[in-house]
Amino acid sequence: MALIVQKYGGTSVANPDRIRNVAKRVERFRDQGHDVVVVLSAMSGETNRLIALAKEMNEVPPPRELDVLVTTGEQVTIALLAMALLKDGYDAISFTGAQVRILTDDAFGKARIQAIDADRIRGHLGKGRVVVVAGFQGVDEAGDITTLGRGGSDTTAVALAAALKADECQIYTDVDGVYTTDPRVVPAARRLETITFEEMLELASQGSKVLQIRSVEFAGKYNVPLRVLSSFGEGNGTLITLEEGNNMEQPIISGIAFNRDEGKLTLRGVPDIPGAAYKILGPIGDANIEVDMIVQNIGLDKTTDFTFTVHCNEIKKAQAVLEQVAKSIGAREVVANERIAKVSLVGVGMRSHAGVASRMFKILADESINIQMISTSEIKISVVIDEKYLELAVKALHTGFGLDKPAE
Amino acid sequence: MALIVQKYGGTSVANPDRIRNVAKRVERFRDQGHDVVVVLSAMSGETNRLIALAKEMNEVPPPRELDVLVTTGEQVTIALLAMALLKDGYDAISFTGAQVRILTDDAFGKARIQAIDADRIRGHLGKGRVVVVAGFQGVDEAGDITTLGRGGSDTTAVALAAALKADECQIYTDVDGVYTTDPRVVPAARRLETITFEEMLELASQGSKVLQIRSVEFAGKYNVPLRVLSSFGEGNGTLITLEEGNNMEQPIISGIAFNRDEGKLTLRGVPDIPGAAYKILGPIGDANIEVDMIVQNIGLDKTTDFTFTVHCNEIKKAQAVLEQVAKSIGAREVVANERIAKVSLVGVGMRSHAGVASRMFKILADESINIQMISTSEIKISVVIDEKYLELAVKALHTGFGLDKPAE
Numbered sequence: 001m002a003l004i005v006q007k008y009g010g011t012s013v014a015n016p017d018r019i020r021n022v023a024k025r026v027e028r029f030r031d032q033g034h035d036v037v038v039v040l041s042a043m044s045g046e047t048n049r050l051i052a053l054a055k056e057m058n059e060v061p062p063p064r065e066l067d068v069l070v071t072t073g074e075q076v077t078i079a080l081l082a083m084a085l086l087k088d089g090y091d092a093i094s095f096t097g098a099q100v101r102i103l104t105d106d107a108f109g110k111a112r113i114q115a116i117d118a119d120r121i122r123g124h125l126g127k128g129r130v131v132v133v134a135g136f137q138g139v140d141e142a143g144d145i146t147t148l149g150r151g152g153s154d155t156t157a158v159a160l161a162a163a164l165k166a167d168e169c170q171i172y173t174d175v176d177g178v179y180t181t182d183p184r185v186v187p188a189a190r191r192l193e194t195i196t197f198e199e200m201l202e203l204a205s206q207g208s209k210v211l212q213i214r215s216v217e218f219a220g221k222y223n224v225p226l227r228v229l230s231s232f233g234e235g236n237g238t239l240i241t242l243e244e245g246n247n248m249e250q251p252i253i254s255g256i257a258f259n260r261d262e263g264k265l266t267l268r269g270v271p272d273i274p275g276a277a278y279k280i281l282g283p284i285g286d287a288n289i290e291v292d293m294i295v296q297n298i299g300l301d302k303t304t305d306f307t308f309t310v311h312c313n314e315i316k317k318a319q320a321v322l323e324q325v326a327k328s329i330g331a332r333e334v335v336a337n338e339r340i341a342k343v344s345l346v347g348v349g350m351r352s353h354a355g356v357a358s359r360m361f362k363i364l365a366d367e368s369i370n371i372q373m374i375s376t377s378e379i380k381i382s383v384v385i386d387e388k389y390l391e392l393a394v395k396a397l398h399t400g401f402g403l404d405k406p407a408e
Numbered sequence: 409m410a411l412i413v414q415k416y417g418g419t420s421v422a423n424p425d426r427i428r429n430v431a432k433r434v435e436r437f438r439d440q441g442h443d444v445v446v447v448l449s450a451m452s453g454e455t456n457r458l459i460a461l462a463k464e465m466n467e468v469p470p471p472r473e474l475d476v477l478v479t480t481g482e483q484v485t486i487a488l489l490a491m492a493l494l495k496d497g498y499d500a501i502s503f504t505g506a507q508v509r510i511l512t513d514d515a516f517g518k519a520r521i522q523a524i525d526a527d528r529i530r531g532h533l534g535k536g537r538v539v540v541v542a543g544f545q546g547v548d549e550a551g552d553i554t555t556l557g558r559g560g561s562d563t564t565a566v567a568l569a570a571a572l573k574a575d576e577c578q579i580y581t582d583v584d585g586v587y588t589t590d591p592r593v594v595p596a597a598r599r600l601e602t603i604t605f606e607e608m609l610e611l612a613s614q615g616s617k618v619l620q621i622r623s624v625e626f627a628g629k630y631n632v633p634l635r636v637l638s639s640f641g642e643g644n645g646t647l648i649t650l651e652e653g654n655n656m657e658q659p660i661i662s663g664i665a666f667n668r669d670e671g672k673l674t675l676r677g678v679p680d681i682p683g684a685a686y687k688i689l690g691p692i693g694d695a696n697i698e699v700d701m702i703v704q705n706i707g708l709d710k711t712t713d714f715t716f717t718v719h720c721n722e723i724k725k726a727q728a729v730l731e732q733v734a735k736s737i738g739a740r741e742v743v744a745n746e747r748i749a750k751v752s753l754v755g756v757g758m759r760s761h762a763g764v765a766s767r768m769f770k771i772l773a774d775e776s777i778n779i780q781m782i783s784t785s786e787i788k789i790s791v792v793i794d795e796k797y798l799e800l801a802v803k804a805l806h807t808g809f810g811l812d813k814p815a816e
Contacts, residue, residue: 016464050484056424057491065494068502069487072480076458079477083465086473094476098506099551143507 002167003035003125007135007157010044011174012231013077022231023084025172026130030090035125037164039135039157040081042073063108067137067147071097074134074153082132092130095121097137097145102156104138104146111138111146113155116163133160154215162222169224171211172231177238178203180403181256186395188404192254194239197226199254202346202380216240252349252356253401258394259342260387262292263315264372266307267322269332272298279329280306283321289314293342293375293382303332307373309384312338340372341390344382345397357381363400369393410575411443411533415543415565418452419582420639421485430639431492433580434538438498443533445572447543447565448489450481471516475545475555479505482542482561490540500538503529505545505553510564512546512554519546519554521563524571541568562623570630577632579619580639585646586611588811589664594803596812600662602647605634607662610754610788624648660757660764661809666802667750668795670700671723672780674715675730677740680706687737688714691729697722701750701783701790711740715781717792720746748780749798752790753805765789771808777801 006026013019022038029036050070054061061069078094085092100121104111124131135153138146148155154171161169176191178200183189195203197220204213211228219226220242229237270276277296284291294308310318315336322334350356357374360381364371369392373384385393398404414434421427430446437444458478462469469477486502493500508528512519532539543561546554556563562579569577584599586608591597603611605628612621619636627634628650637645678684685704692699702716718726723744730742758764765782768789772779777800781792793801806812 016461019465053424053484053488054491057427057488058495061491062494065487065490065502068490068504069484072483075480075483076461076477079473080461080465082473082476083462083469086470087466094473096476096553099553145504145507 001033001035003037003164004029004168004170005037005039005157005161005164005166006170006172007039007153008041008172008231009153009174010041010046012172013040013042013081014044016080019077019080020084022081022172023088023090025231026081026085027088027090030130036130037121037125037160037166038081038130038132039153039160040074040077040132041135041153042070043077046073046076064144067108067145071134071137071145071147074136078132078134082130085130085132090130091128092132093124094132094134096134097156098139098143100133100160102133102138102159104140104148106140106142106144106146108144108146110149111140113138113148113159116159118160118163121160121164152212152214154212155218158215158218158222158224158226161224161226162218166224168227169219170227170229170237171215172229173211174230174232175228176230176233176235177228178240179255181258181394181398185258185391186256186398186404188398190403190405192238193236194241195254196348197240197242198379199346199348200240202344202377203255203257211240251347251402252353253345253347253403254349255346256394256397256401256403257344257346258390259344260390261312262309262340262342262384263312263336263338264307264309264340264384265315265318265322266305266335266337267326267331267333268305268335269303270306271330272302272304276304276329277306280322280325281308283325284308284310284318287317287321289318289321293373293384295373295375309340309342309373339387340384341387341393342382342384343390343393343397344380345401346380348379350379350381359400360397363396364393367392367396409441409443411445411572412437413445413447413565413569413572413574413577414580415447415561415578416449416580416639417561417582418449418454420580421448421450421489422452424488427485427488428492430489430580431496431498433639434489434493435496435498438538444538445529445533445568445574446489446538446540447561447568448482448485448540449543449561450478451485454481454484472552475516475553479542479545479553479555482544486540486542490538493538493540498538499536500540501532502540502542504542505564506547506551508541510541510546510567512548512556514548514550514552514554516552516554518557519548521546521556521567524567526568526571529568529572560620560622562620563626566623566626566630566632566634569632569634570626574632576635577627578635578637578645579623580637581619582638582640583636584638584641584643585636586648587663589802589806590666593666593799594664594806594812596806598811598813600646601644602649603662604756605648605650606787607754607756608648610752610785611663611665619648659755659810660761661753661755661811662757663754664802664805664809664811665752665754666798667752668798669720670717670748670750670792671720671744671746672715672717672748672792673723673726673730674713674743674745675734675739675741676713676743677711678714679738680710680712684712684737685714688730688733689716691733692716692718692726695725695729697726697729701781701792703781703783717748717750717781747795748792749795749801750790750792751798751801751805752788753809754788756787758787758789767808768805771804772801775800775804777804
């Protein structure tokens with residue numbers, strides 16, 4: 001008899017048949033005596049359809065009105081799921097974000113949750129009802145409808161789980177858990193039974209797109225046990241927890257993330273004067289370009305090379321900014337390279353194991369893969385390599401760190 | 409500088425182009441210095457699409473959840489219109505029924521308005537904003553979403569106009585006003601400049617489907633000047649007012665309504681005993697069948713014939729009920745006739761003019777049309793005739809009472 005918050009994404013509620021499948025899954029948990037709160041996204045494609053409609057009216061849709069528009073998507077799915085549950089004889093009631101009073105700030109399109117009225121939901125659970133809540137949406141102090149931004153339904157689920165002190169927050173998606181790396185690249189990739197929030201954050205921000213980063217941060221902060229599962233199959237998925245496994249055989253590395261979506265910019269021949277880094281990255285920040293990895297090498301001739309990576313979509317814009325910077329500080333040239341890939345080893349085990357980096361570099365060297373940039377954090381080592389070696393590098397590291405599935 | 413409430417129906421907001429047209433019309437009123445509150449329906453077809461989705465989940469959709477579902481339709485159109493106005497540089501803000509706090513009872517699917525928070529709207533009008541409100545929907549004391557029932561957007565508009573003490577409530581529709589009768593049947597039918605609420609009620613309930621009856625009742629009760637106009641053309645439409653025209657040439661008859669949707673049931677040879685009418689109509693009411701006209705003729709042989717009309721859809725059901733009644737009270741037989749039509753003359757001028765009924769009967773007699781039933785009220789005379797004579801009767805009455813357009 002637990003209290004479980006379940007979140008189903010757009011593909012899980014894409015049509016009436018799938019919504020009925022969600023109902024059946026919810027009902028199995030009810031039959032086991034659990035209290036269930038369900039958080040739903042809009043039908044897949046619906047939010048994009050609504051945004052396209054908005055753009056027909058106004059190329060830059062006003063954010064307040066856009067939120068009024070797109071929140072209809074989840075309002076449709078919550079009503080349909082409640083209807084399906086009621087038809088099957090399970091008591092159920094749907095709520096929009098405003099009704100449950102998921103109170104947010106007034107940053108339309110990217111609002112942040114400030115409070116949730118858990119008592120109202122508890123009251124209905126106490127009456128034996130399944131409570132179905134619209135994800136992704138809330139309401140501000142003025143009563144205006146807000147949204148939490150793309151993928152915000154995960155955040156809604158975690159916030160509800162935290163407010164209700166739920167025993168588990170289950171995120172149903174189209175993958176059956178978190179893998180050691182992308183199984184499409186490394187067929188030997190294994191599903192992880194558990195992973196820590198920290199590791200999950202590093203994996204997510206490195207491009208393993210299973211969960212929205214914000215929801216993982218949120219779950220970590222409030223210590224909400226988070227489980228990623230498939231809404232189409234069975235299985236236990238992956239549990240994301242605060243504690244590191246107490247398994248003595250805890251692997252050093254939990255997973256390998258990679259990312260092809262970045263490009264590299266190098267400013268050559270930067271005069272080695274104090275404040276050079278700020279003079280370079282200040283204008284980049286002013287242009288609202290997010291920077292990921294940064295490396296500066298000191299050269300022999302009193303000049304340095306300054307290198308950083310940005311998202312591919314931003315590289316042209318960043319390059320134009322840098323050309324200006326180069327002139328003003330007297331740097332030699334700007335070089336851009338989009339044909340790079342980033343590979344990251346992630347694992348809390350690194351904390352207690354020395355030599356992970358050198359082992360990584362050796363594996364790559366054995367494959368004759370040149371490393372262009374290196375960046376490390378407490379539980380992560382990232383390298384930038386030539387894009388064409390990406391698959392080779394990930395496979396070699398996966399095997400080298402003992403992540404491959406045992407042969408059957 | 410007036411305060412005007414404008415309501416646009418589903419065909420007027422059926423797609424982005426039409427919504428832009430609505431925006432242009434609103435903007436013309438703003439340019440003239442008027443304050444404008446706009447009430448919108450869902451895009452035509454949308455409510456039916458949502459109901460079909462609901463029925464896929466649950467053949468008898470639970471009313472509370474159905475209201476959560478269908479109210480998304482207007483939430484989409486209000487956001488889109490606000491976006492169009494903002495794009496054109498006109499300040500605008502949209503509100504759902506719950507946000508404006510159109511407080512209703514909790515009769516989901518057919519809720520009645522109890523109060524409206526006019527201050528919130530006035531505040532935005534005072535800031536020079538067009539206020540765009542979702543029609544058809546409200547919220548109950550518990551915060552649950554409700555709907556006013558089909559056509560409820562007219563009611564929303566009138567209720568807002570009453571709460572705001574608006575100078576005029578304009579109902580934009582696909583006809584350009586109220587006509588003396590259906591122009592498809594009588595090409596000589598004229599558009600009326602004005603009509604009284606009472607007349608409009610009789611015309612509406614008799615089958616002239618321009619406005620929802622409830623909204624007309626509401627407008628009459630709160631003396632809201634109501635104007636019916638075309639959302640596609642120009643023109644002044646028809647103004648519906650409390651006062652009878654002070655025109656000395658006020659016609660006796662304002663319009664002719666007709667209705668082919670009724671069927672007639674006769675119970676022959678009913679013993680002429682007290683309570684017979686109740687014994688007949690009680691079971692009909694218990695079966696939730698609405699009765700329109702009722703006539704009882706006393707025969708010579710101590711039995712009577714009892715005749716009434718019901719909607720065509722109900723005639724089989726009513727006949728089955730009557731067969732039981734006939735047995736229990738010892739009536740001779742039940743006769744049903746669906747091939748009838750009802751024709752009604754409507755006009756406040758009847759009050760001060762005697763002889764309208766006899767003039768009507770003479771016109772019909774001159775055309776050799778037999779009258780099967782007669783029913784009268786203060787401002788209306790209805791007759792039931794054989795369906796095949798309907799067009800002939802309406803044309804003859806239209807000419808006979810001087811309603812034809814003057815020849816050009």
